[in-house]
Amino acid sequence: MGWLLAAVAQDANNQFYVVAYGVVRAETKDAWKWFLSNLQADIGDDANHGWNFISDQQKGLLPTLKEVMPKARHRNCVMHMWKNFVNRFKDLYIREVVWECARCTTVAKFKDCMDRLKAVNQGAWEYLSKFEPETWVKAYFSHGPKVDNLTNNMCEVFNAEIVNYRCKPILTMCEEIRCYLMRRMVNHKRVLKNHPGKLAPVQQKRMERLLAMGTKWTAEWVGDNERKSFKVSRKGSKVDVDLINYTCSCNRWQLTGMPCTHALAAIVKRRDKAEDYVHPWLCMESIKRTYSHCIKPVPSAEFCPRSEYSQLEPPIIKRPIGRPKFTTDRKILLSP
Numbered sequence: 262m263g264w265l266l267a268a269v270a271q272d273a274n275n276q277f278y279v280v281a282y283g284v285v286r287a288e289t290k291d292a293w294k295w296f297l298s299n300l301q302a303d304i305g306d307d308a309n310h311g312w313n314f315i316s317d318q319q320k321g322l323l324p325t326l327k328e329v330m331p332k333a334r335h336r337n338c339v340m341h342m343w344k345n346f347v348n349r350f351k352d353l354y355i356r357e358v359v360w361e362c363a364r365c366t367t368v369a370k371f372k373d374c375m376d377r378l379k380a381v382n383q384g385a386w387e388y389l390s391k392f393e394p395e396t397w398v399k400a401y402f403s404h405g406p407k408v409d410n411l412t413n414n415m416c417e418v419f420n421a422e423i424v425n426y427r428c429k430p431i432l433t434m435c436e437e438i439r440c441y442l443m444r445r446m447v448n449h450k451r452v453l454k455n456h457p458g459k460l461a462p463v464q465q466k467r468m469e470r471l472l473a474m475g476t477k478w479t480a481e482w483v484g485d486n487e488r489k490s491f492k493v494s495r496k497g498s499k500v501d502v503d504l505i506n507y508t509c510s511c512n513r514w515q516l517t518g519m520p521c522t523h524a525l526a527a528i529v530k531r532r533d534k535a536e537d538y539v540h541p542w543l544c545m546e547s548i549k550r551t552y553s554h555c556i557k558p559v560p561s562a563e564f565c566p567r568s569e570y571s572q573l574e575p576p577i578i579k580r581p582i583g584r585p586k587f588t589t590d591r592k593i594l595l596s597p
């Protein structure tokens with residue numbers, strides 16, 4: 262029995278991309294340290310790249326992440342937080358409050374949401390207040406990754422895909438996962454090779470949806486010399502859109518790299534091309550770079566050169582007390 266650790270990222274088309282995986286005997290701080298140190302050696306230093314992680318706060322992971330990559334940011338999977346919350350607070354009225362708070366993209370909205378919770382359930386408010394907002398509320402997320410995910414859904418999808426390999430012996434499992442990832446990358450390359458647009462297909466659809474919603478907003482040029490500053494309003498609601506710095510008061514553009522409905526209303530008013538305002542990480546160019554390399558084949562044992570070192574021995578099997586349980590995978594999502 263062992264633990265499969267994996268670092269899973271998200272590509273420009275919102276598909277999972279496995280950066281690294283490894284098997285350890287137990288989920289300990291040492292195991293995480295080994296995994297994260299190797300990961301850092303591959304992907305580069307946290308100080309230079311501004312890495313962001315999201316996880317279920319697995320045992321030993323957070324202190325080790327702080328030790329190995331002190332500058333990396335960390336988010337909690339809100340689904341994991343929500344499950345713990347509803348186990349503790351059974352009041353149906355506040356069941357969705359964790360999601361409502363987490364989805365707030367401005368500090369003012371988040372504070373308002375928390376104040377309303379405090380008025381109806383002081384205990385629940387105290388419980389949520391203990392979590393650093395930087396770890397679960399969009400308003401406090403870094404603008405760096407251009408991904409505002411609240412859950413580590415990418416890991417869950419990967420986990421579901423490899424369910425048939427996980428029960429196999431360790432070398433077979435690792436090899437079958439490797440082949441699966443190789444095939445997956447080839448498939449992405451094939452499908453997306455002839456995609457004609459500038460944006461990745463998922464982002465194109467997302468932009469079209471937002472453009473349709475943007476028609477409900479009225480954009481008004483404020484008179485700056487560049488003609489790139491707009492007041493965008495609808496039924497008493499007003500935001501400030503800056504098409505030079507790619508910002509909107511709602512904070513969604515900064516978080517996701519995709520112009521929000523307000524920004525799109527201003528872009529349409531200028532008769533500009535909306536895709537020119539989308540962050541390059543959501544474009545086909547990024548897809549091409551992500552899949553520009555491939556996973557090399559590994560020949561079977563009879564074609565491998567003999568090693569001067571001793572033969573591999575199977576790991577020592579420790580049988581835990583009690584009935585055997587299924588191995589649970591532990592993963593972290595790494596954002597670009």
Ligand SMILES: [Zn+2]
Binds near residue numbers: 521524
């Ligand atoms: Zn906006």
